[in-house]
Each structure stands twice: as C-alpha cells, then as structure tokens.
Amino acid sequence: MTTMQDASLLLFGILSRRIPSAARSWLERVERVTGTGAGLGGTPDARKSESSTWFDLDRFLATFTAAVRVLGRGQLGLHPDERDALEAAGVAAVVDGRALDELGRVTMLVHVSRRLPAPELESLFRVCYEQGDGRERQALLRALPLLTEAQSFVPLAVEACRTNELPIFEAIACENPYPAAYFPDLNFNQMVLKAMFMGVALARIIGLDRRRSGELARMAEDFASERRAAGRSIPADIGLLSLDHERERATRIPE
Structure with a gap:
C-alpha cells in the first residue's frame, strides 16, 4: 500500500x-x-x-x-x-x-x-x-x-464549495478524491448539484459512482423539475445520478 x-x-x-x-x-x-x-x-x-x-x-x-x-x-x-x-x-x-x-x-x-x-x-x-x-x-x-489527518479539513473544503469562482470550485469538486472520501452525504450531494448548476461535467467528480444514493437521485429530480418549470435546459449528464443508471450498468452484459 x-x-x-x-x-x-x-x-x-x-x-x-x-x-x-x-x-x-x-x-x-x-x-x-x-x-x-x-x-x-x-x-x-x-x-x-x-x-x-x-x-x-x-x-x-x-x-x-x-x-x-x-x-x-x-x-x-x-x-x-x-x-x-x-x-x-x-x-x-x-x-x-x-x-x-x-x-x-x-x-x-x-x-x-x-x-x-x-x-x-x-x-x-x-x-x-x-x-x-x-x-x-x-x-x-x-x-x-x-x-x-486530511479529515480535519472538511469544514474548509465544504466552505470552498460555496464559491462562485469556477476555477476554485473545480479545484475541490473535479479530479479531486477528497470530497468522495470525506464529505458527509448532504455536503457531497450539494456539491454535485452545484456542479450541474455551474455547468461542470459530472464525470469529473471522482467517486461519484460509489456516493450515488436515492437521496441524491431525488435531489437531481427536483433540480430538473425546477429547471423545466423555469424554461431552462437540463444538464445532459443528469442521468448519471439516477439509480436506474447504476442498475443498468451493473446488469449490462460485456461485449
């Protein structure tokens, strides 16, 4: 190791x-x-x-x-x-x-x-x-x-997710294993939703597969409903947060 x-x-x-x-x-x-x-x-x-x-x-x-x-x-x-x-x-x-x-x-x-x-x-x-x-x-x-003692810095990392400066948000949310390893569910889910709001590709969030949950899927559905009601576009990769997506991937037969 x-x-x-x-x-x-x-x-x-x-x-x-x-x-x-x-x-x-x-x-x-x-x-x-x-x-x-x-x-x-x-x-x-x-x-x-x-x-x-x-x-x-x-x-x-x-x-x-x-x-x-x-x-x-x-x-x-x-x-x-x-x-x-x-x-x-x-x-x-x-x-x-x-x-x-x-x-x-x-x-x-x-x-x-x-x-x-x-x-x-x-x-x-x-x-x-x-x-x-x-x-x-x-x-x-x-x-x-x-x-x-990386876990000691969760409050600072969560605070960083509140920024509206895209490069700083990307530094914690994208290509960074820290959130998936240490964030509580609520904070991780909020970061994922903000990534969609800011136009960040969900594939860039390390560990999203293992942190996907029913609550995150529900939050994503609410986000999509709000966007539709406001006449705004829905991120093309929002389906990655669906539990159906995970079940489909798990049962897919390799070619």
Whole structure:
C-alpha cells in the first residue's frame, strides 16, 4: 500500500526534475520553511506532536506566494513513467494537467503537514485560504487528499464549495478524491448539484459512482423539475445520478 509519505516523495521528485536552475534557492527556502532541512524527501526532524517553534508563518507565506513568480505557470507534461507511478499512488489527478507553480505549492503543503501539530496546521491552511489569491486557493484544495489527518479539513473544503469562482470550485469538486472520501452525504450531494448548476461535467467528480444514493437521485429530480418549470435546459449528464443508471450498468452484459 502506498503511503502519504510515498506520494509526497513522488511529488518532490517531479518538482525537482522540472524546477529551473535559477529557482534552486527557492527550493532551499522551501526546505527551511517546511521544516525538512535535510531535504524534502527525508524523514521529518521532529514528530508532529513536538514543539513547532521552528515554524515561521510569515516566511512560509512569502515562499508560498512566490511560487508563481519563481516557477511560472507552464504545464507539467508528465512522462508516462511518472504518470504510472502517480496512478499507482492514487494521486495522479492531483498533478496531471496542472501547472508547475501549483505543484510547488502542493508539495510545500504536503510536507509541512508532516511536521506541524494538527491545530497549527489547520490554522495555517485557514490563513493560506483566506489570504491567498485564486491560484493559491486552488493549490491548497488540490493538496487536501494528500495531507496527514486530511479529515480535519472538511469544514474548509465544504466552505470552498460555496464559491462562485469556477476555477476554485473545480479545484475541490473535479479530479479531486477528497470530497468522495470525506464529505458527509448532504455536503457531497450539494456539491454535485452545484456542479450541474455551474455547468461542470459530472464525470469529473471522482467517486461519484460509489456516493450515488436515492437521496441524491431525488435531489437531481427536483433540480430538473425546477429547471423545466423555469424554461431552462437540463444538464445532459443528469442521468448519471439516477439509480436506474447504476442498475443498468451493473446488469449490462460485456461485449
């Protein structure tokens, strides 16, 4: 079984192979502000339960913000072997198709999550989210499934689903295994309905098949009825939420 630490090592390896030579000093700063001075791939210098007097919030935020200036927004372009390794670790969706600055920020967040005690980590994420720009918020939401004690961040993730900014909503709802793994039924169902409202393809919601339920199907029917009454179009993929769709798929004979 691949651990969260294994996944973090994969992310760091991909980042190291792509970071511009001029950005090496930024990578050294990352090591310092995340408390992994022996190298991001190394073992943490202290247990999460121990004192975090080493942590400097202002320096972390400055390094986090600088990622886009230092790394740029170029797409990663994963190699086949990298994609295979990430898929085996169950985190390919977090990285595939993303930009280099997002990978840098995700890597920072994953590694600092291995060092900070839970209350301080939650406080850090709240500050990063509330003070961050759109790209910083997207990276934070993408990092959630890779964190230690990931379930602690459900309130923040649910709050993010209330946004009307499509890129931020997509960062939590699309190609992200976190909602299906941790959201209560009500919050997951509300996210799915909002995805339809915002024109997001339901196929992009990871884990929808296993989280489909009678209540979600009922909510989808109510949504469709309201749209019809208002003379508005109904999403073409709304049938994916029907339990009949699931039964049909389960009984289909393979060709």
